[in-house]
Amino acid sequence: MLTARSKDLFTQAQEFIPGGVNSPVRAFKSVGADPLFIKKAIGCTITDADNNDYIDYVGSWGPMILGHCHPQVVEAVKRAVESGSSFGAPTELEITLARMVIDAVPSIEMVRMVSSGTEATMSAIRLARGYTGRDKIIKFSGCYHGHADALLVKAGSGAATFGVPDSPGVPVDVAKNTLTAQFNDLGSVSKLIDENKNEVACIIVEPIAGNMGTVPPGEGFLEGLRSICDSEGIVLIFDEVMTGFRVAYGGAQELYGVTPDMTTLGKIIGGGLPVGAFGGKKDIMKLLSPSGGVYQAGTLSGNPLAMTAGIETLKLLQADGFYERLEQTSRRLADGITKAAKSAGYPIYQTRVGSMFCTFFTSNEVRDWPTAATCDTKAFAAFFRMMLEKGIYLAPSQFETAFVSIAHTEAEIEKTIAAARSCFAAL
Ligand code: PMP
Numbered sequence: 260m261l262t263a264r265s266k267d268l269f270t271q272a273q274e275f276i277p278g279g280v281n282s283p284v285r286a287f288k289s290v291g292a293d294p295l296f297i298k299k300a301i302g303c304t305i306t307d308a309d310n311n312d313y314i315d316y317v318g319s320w321g322p323m324i325l326g327h328c329h330p331q332v333v334e335a336v337k338r339a340v341e342s343g344s345s346f347g348a349p350t351e352l353e354i355t356l357a358r359m360v361i362d363a364v365p366s367i368e369m370v371r372m373v374s375s376g377t378e379a380t381m382s383a384i385r386l387a388r389g390y391t392g393r394d395k396i397i398k399f400s401g402c403y404h405g406h407a408d409a410l411l412v413k414a415g416s417g418a419a420t421f422g423v424p425d426s427p428g429v430p431v432d433v434a435k436n437t438l439t440a441q442f443n444d445l446g447s448v449s450k451l452i453d454e455n456k457n458e459v460a461c462i463i464v465e466p467i468a469g470n471m472g473t474v475p476p477g478e479g480f481l482e483g484l485r486s487i488c489d490s491e492g493i494v495l496i497f498d499e500v501m502t503g504f505r506v507a508y509g510g511a512q513e514l515y516g517v518t519p520d521m522t523t524l525g526k527i528i529g530g531g532l533p534v535g536a537f538g539g540k541k542d543i544m545k546l547l548s549p550s551g552g553v554y555q556a557g558t559l560s561g562n563p564l565a566m567t568a569g570i571e572t573l574k575l576l577q578a579d580g581f582y583e584r585l586e587q588t589s590r591r592l593a594d595g596i597t598k599a600a601k602s603a604g605y606p607i608y609q610t611r612v613g614s615m616f617c618t619f620f621t622s623n624e625v626r627d628w629p630t631a632a633t634c635d636t637k638a639f640a641a642f643f644r645m646m647l648e649k650g651i652y653l654a655p656s657q658f659e660t661a662f663v664s665i666a667h668t669e670a671e672i673e674k675t676i677a678a679a680r681s682c683f684a685a686l
Contacts, residue, residue, distance in 0.1 A: 346563065372560050614663040631658065
């Protein structure tokens with residue numbers, strides 16, 4: 260594929276934008292390639308600046324569960340913009356989306372909209388601290404919750420990719436209140452709680468870890484967190500920015516039947532526009548300003564275009580059999596990749612929950628960050644570059660989740676499996 264235009268744009272971008280990108284993993288640094296500059300995307304096809312088409316498994320890192328440019332979403336947003344793009348005042352649209360979210364997500368009785376997942380988790384943590392009067396929080400190694408200071412400790416995703424779990428600029432005084440446990444290890448959680456009796460405000464967890472690759476919760480893990488939080492008066496926060504409306508309409512909490520006290524959302528609820536949300540039990544949410552004293556605000560929060568895209572997206576997700584169809588397509592793809600690796604004699608460990616999946620370049624079982632870190636990232640990088648050359652656009656890091664959309668058809672799935680087969684054979 261010829262990518263001269265992307266290369267030229269990247270050269271220009273690096274002069275004006277740090278690293279040439281507005282979010283680090285986009286730079287393709289860990290896979291030893293230059294990033295593609297994207298011109299457009301429709302359905303499951305993404306097109307670069309040189310007019311090359313790729314089958315897209317990034318889906319803007321999760322939001323595009325319908326595929327790109329779903330006509331119903333596009334039409335609704337076009338209509339909305341003609342009535343104004345931001346008012347800084349309440350609208351009926353915000354009530355509509357709030358109602359839809361509350362109806363869908365078991366733990367959410369009240370919800371507030373923000374403009375990113377980072378804002379959602381940052382605000383949820385502040386509220387949990389305000390509610391409990393405690394300062395410490397527990398997160399899990401390899402889980403990413405956005406880039407707020409308190410959460411940029413042992414984070415996965417871009418931070419894991421670059422091997423800098425803690426960022427310069429995060430004050431030691433802030434990071435010291437963030438305790439890190441091991442995903443899928445309840446013992447590591449209990450130990451931290453015993454060492455910090457009555458000091459832990461909340462446990463925040465990705466119920467299906469999606470930022471160290473895809474790591475499902477082991478049996479009893481989420482239930483165990485629920486019961487620890489109940490007995491210790493700790494607020495349990497499920498960060499469902501990635502899994503919300505993705506693995507089921509009601510998210511991972513619906514899928515696993517475990518209800519947290521608070522939930523953070525993002526990605527899909529914005530239908531590709533900038534939205535995040537956090538919600539939970541009324542007695543917690545009511546502490547938020549102006550009904551309570553915990554401050555949180557946003558100029559563009561509840562923005563009418565973003566609300567419109569979210570509402571239309573959620574409506575489409577309610578179609579009969581939507582998640583079953585997505586499951587079937589995703590299963591076919593993940594099974595096909597597993598078989599392709601097997602027939603080439605190449606060791607991988609494949610994980611999948613619904614339309615989230617990851618091909619780990621290791622023969623070990625991956626259940627937490629230390630086991631994810633056993634992956635051969637160089638082999639992944641080679642695989643990524645070969646797949647890209649064959650027109651398959653995967654996330655440019657081993658420690659990311661791939662997303663299937665409802666727009667992926669049999670033909671694209673077969674093409675992807677065939678590409679994987681030849682890439683594994685070549686490795
Ligand atoms: N939480 C999770 C689980 C995420 O996956 C992400 C982003 N990938 C975030 C929070 C942060 O969201 P945003 O990038 O919108 O700030």
